[in-house]
Amino acid sequence: MSYDTGLVERVADALRTIGERAARQKNVFGGRGFLVGKNTFAIVFDEDLIVKTPPDEYDAALAEPGVTPFAPDGDHAMGTWVVVSGETVADDPELVEWVRRGLRGVRR
DSSP states (O other): OOBOHHHHHHHHHHHHHTTOOSEEEEEETTEEEEEETTEEEEEEEBTEEEEEOOGGGHHHHHTSTTEEEOOTTSSSOOTTEEEEOTTTTSSHHHHHHHHHHHHHHHHO
16 A cells, blocks of 8 residues: 555545544555545545545636646546645635545535
8 A cells, every 4th residue: 555644644634624524434446545435536545645636626626736637547537536735725715625525526
């Protein structure tokens, strides 16, 4: 497994901060995934956060610094998933916002 355990704990703290009680964790693709029901909305992988964005927020998310399309094969982006650099979510308010986006990504 290759994920930053400190970031995993910070994501769990962010979920508690926003009052999200339905989320759970499990290992996903070598990272630590956060799910609501059967839907993964965020994955801590290495020191980065992979987030499922709502389709109508995808382009705006990509325009932000430190955000790139999630393309596991190197060529094709996977849906509306983005990789948010660890530096971008180094501060808690930014992390909370990305967690909220991920939740919106699976609930819309």
